[in-house]
Amino acid sequence: MTVLQGATVTLRPTLPDDVPALAAIRATPEVRARWRGGDDLAAEIAADLQDPDTRCLTVEDGRRIIGMIQWHAEEDPDYRHAGIDLFLDPAAHGRGLGTDAVRTLACHLIDVHGHHRLTIDPAADNTAAIRCYSKVGFRPVGIMRRYERGLDGSWHDGLLMDLLADEVVR
Template sequence: MTPTPVEINLHDDVVLRSLRTEDAAALAEAYRVNSEYLAPFEPLRPANFTTEAGQRTEIAALAANREAGTALPLVLAHGSRIIGRITLSAITRGAFQSGNLGYWIDRSYAGRGLMTAAVNEISRLAADELQLHRIQAGTLVDNVASQTVLRKCGFTEFGLAPRYLLIAGRWQDHRLFQKILTR
């Protein structure tokens, strides 16, 4: 099930919308500007990741996953500037009907409620458009800001996963959260 294109005004001209091929340059710039800020929360990236060509490759892979129905990649945009990403990935059908949520926001836009609004919207899309039963998100143990967003959006913590993901060059523990979308 491929979702329809998304474009939702979140607040003050910040739009949550589908990731597009033409976002490559703006997304590369967003990653360059925020590379130091995001480094503690992300996997180590190849050298070309913060280039337009590197982002074209990333976007092509995400677009293929979107067409296959296994991902919903979105961006937060303020005018022509990309200020964040939110992606529902590893969408699994059958008896599971679930997906994994990941997101980040530009340092200068953090703390304004924009990611909370975006997580609420992607949760709604996951339920209404994708007809998922559940979405899951993992945060580093000390990432209180992300945990706060998830809790505000109705996610509940359900476990601790030791050495869960290779982040910043080392296997790190994560708190696991879920939101049940169907009754």
């Protein structure tokens, strides 16, 4: 995969050397509360890098690592689409960098990979993420009840959102 340049952020293929910085971001309380995971976050990120079905891109602001955006594709021609997931350093929140990262990847998946539909599934109570994705053109599809287990062991709802190629806000 090539390097993608957004208005502000750069998305580049994640390297093994990025894992410690990304694990530190995933370990922040704000990110940890939203991303599931066990005790070895570095091992989980390294496993994502080895998963042939997941493409991982490091998000940089300038030359500083601020997070990771991932995507996967359903290639069955009758259901073809791509899904996106993202985490950013809380120090980067509220500056439009997440919106830029999602928009940059969405445009790439539509324009280069030919996807007509993209999905993303934030926690239903993650208003900041929902607002970010909405700015790119994602729309709510519906609530996925008891979709993911939280750190406290209880089930939490997720919001399925999708974006059609002609709806992206460029």
